[in-house]
Amino acid sequence: MTMIKRLVLSSDHAAIELRRVIADHVANLGWDVVDIGPTTSESTHYPKHGQAAALRVASGDCQLGIILCGTGQGIMMAANKVVGIRCGVCSDTFSARMIRAHNDANMLAIGARVVGAGLALDIVEAFLAATFEGGRHATRVDMIGGSQD
Numbered sequence: 001m002t003m004i005k006r007l008v009l010s011s012d013h014a015a016i017e018l019r020r021v022i023a024d025h026v027a028n029l030g031w032d033v034v035d036i037g038p039t040t041s042e043s044t045h046y047p048k049h050g051q052a053a054a055l056r057v058a059s060g061d062c063q064l065g066i067i068l069c070g071t072g073q074g075i076m077m078a079a080n081k082v083v084g085i086r087c088g089v090c091s092d093t094f095s096a097r098m099i100r101a102h103n104d105a106n107m108l109a110i111g112a113r114v115v116g117a118g119l120a121l122d123i124v125e126a127f128l129a130a131t132f133e134g135g136r137h138a139t140r141v142d143m144i145g146g147s148q149d
Contacts, residue, residue: 005030007128008062010037010053012046012075015068015112018120022066022110025121029128034062050078050087050109057106058084065107066124072111079107086144091115093126100130104141 007026011019019037027033036052038044046069057065065087069075072089079087087107088099091114099105108127110120132138 004032006032006034006062008034008036008053008056008065009067010035010049010065010075011068011112012049012070013038013041013044014070015110016041018110018112018117019068021117022068022120022124026066026124026128029125031128046075047078050075051082054079054082054085054087054107058082063106064128066110066127067107068110068112070111070113072109072114076107076109079109084145086141090123090127091119093122096123096126097130100127101133102137102140103144104132104137 009019009023016038023033023035037049050067053065053067056062067075067079076087076089079085085107086103086105087109088105089109090096096108110123
């Protein structure tokens, strides 16, 4: 039995177009995309979009999440307030691979005003293709969650 790969995607108003490009690309990679972002360019607040996506991942409804705002920073900070979320901002493929491989990140943030669509798609692919290495990294991830032994 194949597990359905489900990914939540959201953004604020600054990243609607890039979010749509990513949604199509991720769907073509075989993911079930749950797009909960705004549909108009009317100004909206990134914290509510970051939190809403993070809650979908933390609840187990979606395995992973991708969130976007102008820089990726603000929406990432909002997502990381949700217990169980490990989200990093990436503007290169190496970092996208490493946040999954070493930090067991379950969410990726991208700045729509920082990277173009082509690079954003490469970053997304690197993030989705990477797997957590465990081992010494598992101890460190546990420390992020509050266990500092």
